[in-house]
Amino acid sequence: MQTFIITKVLLLVFFLMGIFSSAQITVSGKVSFKNKGVKDISVTLKDTYDGATTDVNGNYSFETSEKGKQILVFSNSKFVEVEKTIMIGNDNLTVNSDLKEQISEIDAVVISAGSIEASDKKRATTLLTPIDIYTTAGANGQISSALETLPGVQKIGETEGLFVRGGTGEETKFFMDGNLVNNFFGNSIPGIKSMDRLNTSLFKGNVFSSGGYSAAYGQALSSVLVLESIDFPERNSVDLGMSPLFITGGFQNVNEEKTRSFGIFGSYSNLGLMTKLIKFNNDFTKAPESFGTNFNFRIKNNKGGILKYYGSFDTNKIALQSESLEPNIDFDNTSLKGKNTFHNLSFRQKFGEYLLNLGSSYTFNSNFIDLSNTFQNSDINPNSIEIKGNYFNAKGTLERKINRISAIRAGIEFNQAKEKTDVALSPSPFVSNDQITSLFAETDLGFSNNLSAKVGLRSEYSSKINRWNLAPRLAMAYRISKNWTTSLAYGIFYQNPEQKYFGSNPLNYQKAEHYILQVQKSEEGRSFRLEAFYKNYSDLIKTKVLDYRPVAINNNGDGFAKGFEVFWRDKKSIKNIDYWVSYSYLDSKRDFQNYDQSLFPSFAAKHTLSVVAKKFVTDWKTGFNLSYTYASGRPFYNFQTDNNGDYHLNNQGKLKDFNALNFSLNYLPNLGKKEAKAFTILVLSVNNILGQKNIYGYQFSNDGLRSRPVLPSASTFVFIGCFINFGIDRTQDAINNNL
Structure with a gap:
């Protein structure tokens, strides 16, 4: 018995020693x-x-x-x-x-030099969404007007276009789902700015590049605005809008699976009533009137591919009378009849590791301006200008991802522009036809989560110029710390002279080189951006007057634009208030078009400041929005032509500084009512609420001895409207986004 006990004890000891020895x-x-x-x-x-x-x-x-x-x-x-x-x-x-770093699409640094992105929430800070645009006081729901509160964009009130970093309005191009949008703005007459043609609610985001943009886009010396339309509406809905200025209506229908949708929208506007309620600086003999309609459909196939179509048609009329600057003539009369149709088709499909994007757009635009003078109640010296244009764009891009943050893409693009200009006093109409074929390739290189690069190359052939160009693009980004990044971009950009300037003289591409350095900080609720830039212009066109129209005679023009910009947006520091501040400094000179020497551009200001603030008070069901814009006085020039049609500077001056404080109020009467079957917004907005007497420039007599200021249509403009949506409750969006 004792031996048996000893044996068991020894076995237990050896077992415990085994466990102990293993644990060591x-x-x-x-x-x-x-x-x-x-x-x-x-x-x-x-x-x-x-x-x-x-x-x-x-x-x-x-x-x-x-x-x-x-x-x-x-x-x-x-x-x-x-x-x-x-x-x-x-x-x-x-x-x-x-270890090796894990490459992450979310964590990777994104190249953003020259760009403000609002379409890819994973890789960029959302800055201007459609809600942002609608609630920016003074923007009147216009994309282009809201962008004027961002750094780099000039505040121009006398003509349409985005004037960016010393560039003209024609140097900015617009794209919808990758396709070129010609005539983004409505038809207008000199001195009156037209509005955007495309409805802001069509788009889920945008990328506005103020320079150094991707090789996928071309024919823009200064900047591009890339708009991305929504894939499918949230649900079936009916929209109505009413105001003293316009009436709108439309509907969207989408199936439960969100694989099919279509919609129709129409609008009619007439400024006649407003001209009786508000003092206008223009003497309208025909108040601005327009009619527009659009149609869209979207189809998703069983493999995830999406086909999207958007088509629109609009007409507008306007006529005004002003005292003539010429001796022995009482009045100058100007009238306009405009027509436009636009069609945009895009298709996106993924095939394994490849993404295919195909698209095309077509635009027809007709602009008829009738000019006459009134002397002792009779018309003399009648004149008219009619411009008709047909524009077609087609584009195909194939992209393949290399890893989570690297990709390579290549594509081909074709543009055709046909324009006919008929000046009544000219012996024959001018007809211009140009085809541009473009090839491009680009790669996104993610070296690590902290370092990335974008390298691209674009080449274009113009039948009008009869030669190829070659435009390299390069950008790099590096994360300095958790919230701080820096980006550097360089690129060469080409643009054809506008069709209206072509004549018998051979012309070349206009050229711009961009250098951009950016430092940016992004954190939850706050973003800061500091950007310095330099643009070198060469081969700009020089013009003279032949057969009653300006014609380009050579590409001997040049110029530069340099400066820096600051942008700060904060949704966190002040409770329930979203605000942003932007400041731009610009130094620029140009010798181009009708300039007879190198001058600071008349469409640019050295200093531009914008402040935007928004607050939604839930208890009052009301959103309050303010914006303030300041721009230092722009120069103005008067050029006269001699007997040979050459331009010479006659006199010059400087405008007073521009100031405008804008206010808008949005009231949601159905907020908090569960039984409400419609989402309603009542809008009140006042542009230039303090009535500042702003001047956009001067018009001169033929001899340059007399002038008159170019003024806004109304010094202070008041808008009241009601918008009703049956089918979509956006109450929470309204609160979250300060609607």
């Missing part, structure tokens, strides 16, 4: 990234609970009773997981490991 096996080592220890790396034996986490120096150590062949796993979300096969015996093990 220690696995330790160091985990490094780029020769530096990394903390918080999980080190475990696969399929066991044994393991440890590295300390601040990258060291780890743990004990295990496992034996034989095992797999040691090193893991952390920021690094590529590493597995190492080890053999555990009776001796302690030392296992070191070097």
Whole structure:
């Protein structure tokens, strides 16, 4: 019995010694990234609970009773997981490991030099959404007007266009779902700015590049605005809008699976009533009147491909009378009849690792301006200008992702423009036809989460110029710290002279080189951007007057634009208030078109400041919006032509500084009513609420001795409207976005 007990005790001792001896096996080592220890790396034996986490120096150590062949796993979300096969015996093990950074689409730094993005929420800070645009006081729901509150964009009130960093309005191009949009703005007469043609609610986001843009786009010396339309509406809905200025209506229909949708929208506007209620600076003999309609459909196939179509048609009329600057003539009469139709078709489909984008757009635009003078109640010297244009664009792009943040894309684009200009006093109409074929390739290179580059090349052939160009593009971005990044961009950009300037003289592409350096900080609720830029212009066209119209005679013009910009947006510091501030400094000179010497452009201001603030008060069901814009006085010039049609500077001056404080109020009467079947917004907006007497420029007599200021249509403009949507409750969006 005693022997049996001793035997059991010995067996128990040996068993415990075995367990004890197994537990003494220690696995330790160091985990490094780029020769530096990394903390918080999980080190475990696969399929066991044994393991440890590295300390601040990258060291780890743990004990295990496992034996034989095992797999040691090193893991952390920021690094590529590493597995190492080890053999555990009776001796302690030392296992070191070097890690590789995990490339993440969300964490990777994004190239943003020259760009403000609002379409890719994963990779960019959303700055201007459709809600932002609708609630920016003074923008009147116009994309282009809202962009004028951002750095780099000039405040121009006498003509349409985005004037960016010393560039003309024609140097900015607009794209919808990748396709070129010609005649983005409505038809107008000199001195009166027309509105955007495309409805802001069509789009889910935008990328506005004030320089250094992608090789996928061309024919723009200064900037591009890339608009991305919504894929499918949220649900069936009916929209109505009413005001003293216009009436609108339309509907959207979408199936439950969101694979089919279509919609129709129409609008009619007439400024006649407003001219009786508000004092206008223009003497309208025919108040601005317009009618427009559009149609859209979207189809999604069973493989995820989406076909989208948008088509529109609009007409407008306007006529005004002004006292003549010429002797012995009482009045100058100007009238306009405009027509426009636009069609945009796009298709997007993924084939395995490849993404195919196809699209085309077509525009027809007719602009008839009738000019006459009134002397003793009779018309003399009648004249008219009629411009008809047909524009076609087709584009195809194929993209393949290399990894999560790297990709390569290439494509081909074709543009055709046909214009006919008929001046009544000219012996014959002028007809111009140009075809531009473009090839482009570009790659996004993600070297790490902190370093990326975009390298592109674009080449274009113009039948009018009869030669190819070659435009390299390069951009790099580096993350300095968690919230700070820096970007650098360089590119060459070409643009054909406008069709109206072509004549018998051979012309070349106009050229601009962009250099952009940006520093940006982004954190939750706040963003800051500082950007410096330099643009060098060459081969700009020079013009003279032939057959009653300006014609380009050569490409001997040049110029530069340089400066810096600051942008700050904050939704966090002041409770329930969203605001942004932008400031731009610009130094520029140009010798181009009718300039007879190098001058600071008449469409540019040295200093521009914008402040936008928004607040929604839930208890009052009301959103309050303010914006203020300041621009230092722009120069103005009067050029006269001699008998040969050459321009000479006759006199010049400087406008007074521009100031405008705008206010808008949005009231939601159905807010909080669960039984409400419609989402209603009542809008009151006042542009230039303080009535500042702003001047946009001067018009001169033929001899240059007399002039009159170019004024806004109304010094202070008041708008009241009601918008009703049956089918979509946007109450929460309204609160969250300060609607």
